[in-house]
Amino acid sequence: MSRIVSFEASDVRFPTSSTLDGSDAMNLDPDYSAAYLRLATDSADGLEGHGFVFTIGRGTDVEVAAIRALAPYVLDRDLEPMLDDMGGLWRELVYDSQLRWLGPEKGVMHMAIGAVVNALWDLKAKRAGLPLWQLLSSMTPEQLVDLVDFRYLSDALTREDALAILAAAVPGRAAREADLVASGYAAYTTTPGWLGYSDEKLERLCREAVADGFLQIKLKVGSSRDDDVRRLGIARGAVGPGIRIAVDANQRWDRDEAIDWMRDLAPFDIAWLEEPTNPDDILSHAAISRGVAPIPVATGEHGGGRVMFKQFLQADALQVLQIDATRVAGVNENLAILLLAAKFGVPVCPHAGGVGLCEIVQHLSMFDLVAVSGKKDGRMIEFVDHLHEHFVTPVDVHDGRYWPPTAPGAGSEMHDASIREFTFADRANA
């Protein structure tokens, strides 16, 4: 029997605001950051579990405090029973009768639970000698549903529904895994489209994206209608008619404004409209979905949790579901969301970029392909080409596709040197 003997949380911030990488209509000058957790055990194998919450600068110290508040729940505990019952651990953390008041199931505390859960999954995958996507894809339908808490989901998805979805995917697992290894998983790139970039840089990056094999790019919109039209013209001209262009308003609009604004952008053949308004506004997303059809509405990177995703699906308020690796309470909750999406027949196209989000979330999409939805239809993972060098097992993206990781773990381990170099010391100026 082993135990968790070290629980180390760090405030890691990269000064990305200086280059306007990541700038959009709501996030003007992000410093891409991580509230980072490293778990060590007393096992002779020396394996560690790493997890984090992606943040964008100020407030990372608050997220670190929230992660530290969870140390008593895992530190000095017997490891194997915990890793053998990750569903039980998830419920213990999410339903803690005092911590729950701070959400429930949303915001700083919920994301902190995600970091702890994901760090334990990283450790579990390393101990199994498998990349996370393969570990999950090797579990039985019964083992997988045990990871999910169906409370508050039963009006849309029961344990029996989930078992049926997973069981139906079992026969094709091997063939899809072989196909995944041979062909990779589709990616799209947001690298060209940040608002802070000049027209020249936008055009150059659009051409490079096509040359790099991407079949979809994404542009940030929502600050100026004239600018959006001009920039979409440049982008469409640069990529030609065969490449998909999605737009992302980052919550900038109200309901009617979104529908109206999109009239000017629709002629550019828009692949999807992302985050048109407040991410909690299910009813407005449903109205916008009707108003901009046939353009699909995509959202999820700020989705508070499974109860919100359930309702977005029930209300047909999204047609592309964007999971995020560190917004919800970890792998378990994302499995619940993948199952909901499968039940409703909606494609999942994860949010990524940030710090290490590509590295983690690819595991969930690949697992979804192999063992949950079993589908590739229009699905792709966001890719942004920055900060990968800080990770021990950076993504392998080429020819416009993610190639399945082979290293054991969840992809979440940052280099020691990066953590040390970018640990944020000056809280007074936070």
Place this chain on the structure above:
Amino acid sequence: MSRIVSFEASDVRFPTSSTLDGSDAMNLDPDYSAAYLRLATDSADGLEGHGFVFTIGRGTDVEVAAIRALAPYVLDRDLEPMLDDMGGLWRELVYDSQLRWLGPEKGVMHMAIGAVVNALWDLKAKRAGLPLWQLLSSMTPEQLVDLVDFRYLSDALTREDALAILAAAVPGRAAREADLVASGYAAYTTTPGWLGYSDEKLERLCREAVADGFLQIKLKVGSSRDDDVRRLGIARGAVGPGIRIAVDANQRWDRDEAIDWMRDLAPFDIAWLEEPTNPDDILSHAAISRGVAPIPVATGEHGGGRVMFKQFLQADALQVLQIDATRVAGVNENLAILLLAAKFGVPVCPHAGGVGLCEIVQHLSMFDLVAVSGKKDGRMIEFVDHLHEHFVTPVDVHDGRYWPPTAPGAGSEMHDASIREFTFADRANA
């Protein structure tokens, strides 16, 4: 010109779990707590601003960290321009482009903003020499709408709608204020109904509630159907047919379970059903509202913010709206919610109890009566008789009614001695 020269956040916890005060189906053993903020200025008047977030034990340290992260936004700033433009300050905090990632507009960071905003309102009211309800009731409709951010609300409530609501209430302000001072504001009591109490204690407290003049009591339900039926029988027997009995499930059920369970409780003449399921589940609340009609559904103490309340109203998912003084981003956001409720014609019955919630939230209901909805129809403020002794201006509740506070401020100031005695030192055991 004055400046904020001190920003002091404290972790204050009362060991209420030892008596099971506050125990319900989800909150088994709360230690009623506050992440407490005290602002001091360099003004010769020596007035301070006090605000806090109500919490229930573990995690209060996280909330304190979130409040501390906001110090740079108010410390050393010129005070008068800030107090003169509280709407601007609200937007500055809520739309901070980096902190916003941690919500947006929900959870730990959003509640922390509420503590800061409320502390400034406390200070503003003290400087005006008025209790908060009277200060707000003395502002013009234009001044009041300037406090509200209408982004994301425009599909349900515009600035013009709000102005019309507030202007319509102006002529009757003086008469309603006189009536309020003469007659007080209706209260109901939750003191009898905690799950951890014995049947004997329940019966005794029910009789005492009636003797104390309360016209409504509330019982916690949802742990055991048989227990609920037995306890409701005891309560109904003790209070007689003329007293209203509400039930509160504290999020215990799924959608269909709530509707089914209520079939057994409906014969006891239920005044409202509170928090039947997850507080973010608008669509299930709407279905439950239809399923348990004519019993009204009440919710809001965990309402993430104005965007959620807007949707609950649009979907007819609540028929009694329960604001909370410290869950959303302070007075400004609660004004937005009061205006939404007025627009939809839904009565507001605040959540209170906890630590100091009665002391603050009464100001909002009294302001609503005088200057917003102008209505008393079925409206009442929750009352729980504990922890009031820790406040400098404790509520005056007698004859089943809240009596309007006359002391300047927002009611949020705790005694120094209480803060010192109950400051939580042992984080390792949190």
